[in-house]
Each structure stands twice: as structure tokens, then as C-alpha cells.
Amino acid sequence: MKKIEAIIQPHKLEDVREALKGIGIDGMTVSEVRGHGRQKGHQEVYRGMEYTVDLLPKVKIELVVPDARCDEVVVSLTQAARTGKIGDGKIFVFDVAEAVRIRNDDRGDAAL
Amino acid sequence: MTSFLKLVSQLTWRARFPLFAILLAVAAAAQPAGVDVSKRLDDLDKAAKSAQMAGDNAWMLTSSALVLMMTGPGLALFYCGLVRRKNVLGTMMHSFVLMALVTILWAVVGYSLAFSEGSPFLGGLRYLFLNGVGADPNPDYAATIPHQTYMVYQLMFAIITPALISGAFAERMKFSAMLLFMTLWTLIVYFPMAHMVWGKGGFLNGTLGGRVPAWDFAGGTVVHVTSGVSALVCALYLGKRLGYPNESMRPHNLVLSVIGASLLWVGWFGFNAGSAVAAGPLATSAFVATHFATAAAALAWMSAEWLVSKKPSVLGAISGAVAGLVAITPASGFVKPMPALLIGFTAGVVCFFMVSKVKQRFGYDDSLDVFGVHGIGGTLGAIMTGIFATKEVNDLRMGKAMGLVDGDAGQVLNQIVAVLIAWGLAIAGTLIILKICDLVLGVRVDAQQETQGLDLSMHGEEGYNFES
Numbered sequence: 001m002k003k004i005e006a007i008i009q010p011h012k013l014e015d016v017r018e019a020l021k022g023i024g025i026d027g028m029t030v031s032e033v034r035g036h037g038r039q040k041g042h043q044e045v046y047r048g049m050e051y052t053v054d055l056l057p058k059v060k061i062e063l064v065v066p067d068a069r070c071d072e073v074v075v076s077l078t079q080a081a082r083t084g085k086i087g088d089g090k091i092f093v094f095d096v097a098e099a100v101r102i103r104n105d106d107r108g109d110a111a112l
Numbered sequence: 113m114t115s116f117l118k119l120v121s122q123l124t125w126r127a128r129f130p131l132f133a134i135l136l137a138v139a140a141a142a143q144p145a146g147v148d149v150s151k152r153l154d155d156l157d158k159a160a161k162s163a164q165m166a167g168d169n170a171w172m173l174t175s176s177a178l179v180l181m182m183t184g185p186g187l188a189l190f191y192c193g194l195v196r197r198k199n200v201l202g203t204m205m206h207s208f209v210l211m212a213l214v215t216i217l218w219a220v221v222g223y224s225l226a227f228s229e230g231s232p233f234l235g236g237l238r239y240l241f242l243n244g245v246g247a248d249p250n251p252d253y254a255a256t257i258p259h260q261t262y263m264v265y266q267l268m269f270a271i272i273t274p275a276l277i278s279g280a281f282a283e284r285m286k287f288s289a290m291l292l293f294m295t296l297w298t299l300i301v302y303f304p305m306a307h308m309v310w311g312k313g314g315f316l317n318g319t320l321g322g323r324v325p326a327w328d329f330a331g332g333t334v335v336h337v338t339s340g341v342s343a344l345v346c347a348l349y350l351g352k353r354l355g356y357p358n359e360s361m362r363p364h365n366l367v368l369s370v371i372g373a374s375l376l377w378v379g380w381f382g383f384n385a386g387s388a389v390a391a392g393p394l395a396t397s398a399f400v401a402t403h404f405a406t407a408a409a410a411l412a413w414m415s416a417e418w419l420v421s422k423k424p425s426v427l428g429a430i431s432g433a434v435a436g437l438v439a440i441t442p443a444s445g446f447v448k449p450m451p452a453l454l455i456g457f458t459a460g461v462v463c464f465f466m467v468s469k470v471k472q473r474f475g476y477d478d479s480l481d482v483f484g485v486h487g488i489g490g491t492l493g494a495i496m497t498g499i500f501a502t503k504e505v506n507d508l509r510m511g512k513a514m515g516l517v518d519g520d521a522g523q524v525l526n527q528i529v530a531v532l533i534a535w536g537l538a539i540a541g542t543l544i545i546l547k548i549c550d551l552v553l554g555v556r557v558d559a560q561q562e563t564q565g566l567d568l569s570m571h572g573e574e575g576y577n578f579e580s
Contacts, residue, residue, distance in 0.1 A: 044362060045421045045423065045425065046362060046363060046425070046427055047427060047428070047431065047467045047468055047481060048421070048467060048468025048469060048471070048472055049357065049361070049472075051360050051362055053360070053362075
């Protein structure tokens with residue numbers, strides 16, 4: 001099993017969900033996060049006070065898939081989330097040791 | 113007459129009877145009119161007076177409510193949107209609690225110290241506990257509304273003035289010290305200044321025997337110069353907020369500030385047009401001047417910022433509107449619409465540079481820019497009142513010149529004297545009061561409380577409980 005963690009532009013969330021639904025992936029965890037990579041921030045001016053805002057709002061999607069489907073999901077996610085501009089985000093893939101469905105003790109791929 | 117009798121004698125008796133009845137009725141109706149003309153004129157006079165009082169009183173009660181609305185929710189929203197999230201309730205509370213606190217002070221002693229006859233600098237004790245302030249008008253101040261209406265209208269001004277100061281020490285003043293400060297400030301700075309400008313026999317009163325007659329229609333010196341200058345003293349005395357100016361202190365919710373500023377704009381019609389203390393043409397003139405100056409100032413600030421900082425910010429537009437409202441306040445009942453536009457435009461540009469450049473240069477932390485907007489805007493407005501006041505709008509001197517445009521340059525000097533007195537009283541009074549508060553209670557919260565935010569450390573609450 002692989003865990004896919006994608007940090008994307010907030011306005012791309014719906015596109016990504018549609019794309020994943022299209023290849024049969026329904027389960028995911030989504031959170032609103034703040035951060036930046038190379039993009040850095042922007043300037044805001046309030047009554048002459050300048051602030052550099054470098055932690056920008058992003059959306060983090062976490063999902064766990066069987067090893068066999070991982071590449072396909074990453075490709076689909078990348079295409080859906082891409083605008084081609086700096087700040088589009090990153091995808092990280094991790095190995096997962098175990099998965100448990102709390103309701104009935106299913107283990108491994110069956111729990112996904 | 114003979115032909116009339118002849119005609120009557122020709123009628124049958126049946127026809128004669130109703131004619132007789134009509135003649136009797138006419139005679140009966142005519143008789144009392146002849147006797148009681150003076151009584152009927154008296155009645156008519158009373159009816160006319162009572163109709164005028166009903167009209168004026170309706171407007172003045174409405175205005176009183178509008179001015180209260182400027183403090184809560186107007187100013188409370190305007191200020192609370194500009195602070196960080198952890199201080200939203202503490203900031204609103206500054207305005208809200210003054211609606212209660214100043215009311216009590218006003219009832220007990222405030223109205224008397226401001227508006228009863230006394231020395232040129234402070235009123236007497238004649239209206240202590242509102243003694244003698246009832247339904248009968250006080251002709252010195254407002255001949256066509258109950259004295260009590262005038263009293264409660266003036267109370268609303270006494271509430272908003274100290275509330276304005278609270279923007280300067282936002283996010284760092286101890287609540288107990290704030291209450292003591294506001295109590296003493298109202299007693300030592302506001303009541304004397306209101307008496308000098310508006311009270312009978314006050315030193316600066318323009319119509320009721322002042323030594324230096326100054327024009328201040330709705331409180332440029334009394335409200336805005338005193339609060340703005342006191343705010344600067346507070347900001348300097350308390351020192352900067354922890355982390356200022358390196359940490360981000362961005363406004364947490366400008367949406368609230370836009371709503372607050374818009375409520376201020378609307379409420380200000382009660383403040384300025386209400387200061388005509390009647391519902392006549394002078395109220396209209398003040399209403400128009402107020403609206404025009406505000407519009408010009410909002411655009412002026414926004415444009416200046418667009419040129420200098422490259423973006424026309426919403427905060428700039430609403431700050432400009434408030435600066436315009438402040439500057440037109442003393443002038444509103446004395447100037448025509450075009451000078452009102454000019455006053456607003458000037459205030460928008462000057463206050464923008466005060467807040468965005470001068471404050472930065474000197475480095476003081478007047479958190480919500482009370483000095484830059486109210487202190488400077490009020491000073492500017494008070495002096496420009498002396499330039500543009502005209503008898504064509506308000507003929508208080510019975511045909512003689514009212515301001516520089518009428519040919520009386522001396523009025524500008526009078527205005528400057530009034531401004532200097534307001535500055536002096538605000539600086540001296542506020543310094544003494546802060547010293548007292550600091551000795552008795554300590555004015556500033558400790559570092560831990562400040563980091564935690566006033567909502568939790570002072571009030572044990574939070575403004576936004578998203579998980580509840």
C-alpha cells in the first residue's frame with residue numbers, strides 16, 4: 001500500500017476530486033493548510049504597514065491506495081492539479097505498513 | 113334692505129321658516145368669534161408650537177439613537193475588524209462598556225458640569241442628578257425640544273468621544289485601568305471642553321457669551337481633537353505592542369470594519385445634522401455638507417494610496433470616509449456644499465500621509481490610527497471651519513461675517529485658539545490621568561496576557577469558537 005500526500009492549490013480541489021472519482025478513487029482526507037515552497041509569499045499593505053505574507057493557503061489531500069494503482073493515481077492527480085504556474089504544489093508517496101478498518105477489523109488492501 | 117323684506121313678505125310662511133333658522137344660526141356662530149379672538153389666537157399659537165416641538169423632537173430623538181449607534185455597533189465593528197483575532201472581544205468591549213459607564217457619569221454629574229452655567233471653563237452643579245432637566249425646553253440651547261431630549265442627545269457625544277481613544281491602546285491595556293482612565297478622562301478633559309465650547313458662558317462659546325467665540329458645530333475640537341490628541345499620548349505612554357512593527361499585526365477581518373465604517377457614515381447624520389437641534393433647513397445643510405465631505409475624503413484617500421502604494425485598498429477607502437466625517441464635523445453647520453467637498457478632499461489626503469508616512473517615520477504604535485485620523489482630521493476641520501463659515505448658511509451674527517470667506521479673517525485665529533486649548537487640555541489631562549491609573553492599577557497587561565490576547569486574559573472568552 002502507498003500513501004499519497006498531495007499539497008495543491010485550494011481552487012484545484014474540485015478538479016482533483018472529479019479526476020480521482022473518474023478512476024474509481026472515492027476515499028480521501030482533505031485539510032486546509034498553510035505553507036510555501038519556492039513560490040514564497042506576497043506583499044500586503046495596511047495603512048502603509050507592509051507585511052510579507054509567505055505562508056499561503058493550500059489544500060492537503062491524503063489517500064492510501066494499493067501498490068498497483070499508485071502510479072495511475074499520481075498521474076491523474078498531477079494532471080488535474082496542474083496550472084503550470086509556480087505554487088502548484090507537491091506530491092509525496094510513502095510506504096504504508098498496515099491499514100485497519102475500525103468497523104470490522106479488515107486488514108491490508110481490504111481495508112482501503 | 114326694503115327689497116329683501118319685500119322678497120321675504122312674498123314668500124309663503126313655509127318658505128320663511130328655514131330662512132329664519134339660517135339667520136339665527138349665522139348670528140349664533142358669529143357672536144363668540146367676536147368675543148374670543150385673542151383666546152383663539154392663543155390656541156392656534158399653542159397648536160403651532162406643539163406641532164413644531166413634535167417635529168423637532170422626533171428628529172432629535174432619532175438623531176440621539178443614530179449617534180449611539182455610531183459607538184455600538186459602528187465604532188465597535190470598525191475597530192474590532194482591525195485588531196488580531198485574539199483581541200476582537202476586548203476591543204468591542206471598550207466601546208460597548210462606555211455606553212453604560214459614561215451614561216451613569218452623565219446622569220450623576222456630567223450633564224451639569226458640561227451644560228449648566230458656571231465658570232468659563234467648567235459648568236456648575238445646577239443640573240446635578242439631572243435636577244430640573246425635564247420636559248420644558250431650555251431656550252439657551254434648544255427652544256423647541258424638551259430639555260431632556262437635549263440632555264440625552266449630548267450624552268451620546270460624551271459616549272463616543274472616549275470610545276474613539278480606545279483604538280490607540282488596543283490590544284494591550286488592562287481592562288480595569290481602561291475603566292478608571294475613561295472615568296477620569298471624561299471628568300477632566302471631556303466635560304470641561306464641552307462646557308468651554310457649547311456650555312452657556314463657556315470660554316469658546318460662539319453664541320452664548322464666550323470670550324473667544326469659536327465655531328464648532330458638532331464637535332471638531334470637543335470630540336475629535338481631544339480624543340485624537342489623547343490617543344497619541346496614550347500610544348506614547350503605553351508603548352508599542354509586543355512584536356510591533358516586525359510581527360504581523362494584520363487586521364483580522366476587514367469585512368467587519370467595512371460594516372462598522374458604513375454604520376459610522378450613516379450615524380454621523382445624527383451627529384452633524386442633529387446638531388442643528390431642530391428639523392429645519394440648517395439640519396438639511398449640515399446633512400448635505402457631511403455627506404459630500406465624506407464622499408470626497410473616501411475617494412481622496414483611496415486615490416492617494418493608489419498612487420503611492422500601487423493599490424486602492426478597501427481599508428484606505430473606509431479610513432478616508434472616517435477622516436472626511438471627522439473634518440466636516442465642526443464645519444457642517446456653517447459651510448456650503450462645495451467647501452465641504454474641499455474640506456473632505458484635504459482631510460483624505462492629509463490623513464493618509466499622516467497614517468502611512470508620518471507614523472512610520474516616528475515609529476509610535478497608535479494601533480488603529482486615532483491620532484492620524486481624529487487628531488489631525490479634527491484640527492484640520494476646525495481651522496478650515498474658520499475659513500469657510502458663511503452667514504449664507506448660518507447667520508449667527510445677524511448679518512455680520514462668519515468666517516474668512518465672508519471677510520472675517522479673525523475667525524481663523526479664534527479657531528486656532530480653540531484647537532490649541534483642546535490640544536493643551538488633552539495632553540496635560542491625559543498624561544496626569546495615565547500616571548494616576550499606572551500608580552493605582554498599572555495600565556498595561558503583562559507580556560503573557562498580551563501574547564494570549566485580551567479576550568482570554570481579560571474577559572475569559574473568545575470571539576470565535578469554531579469548534580463549538
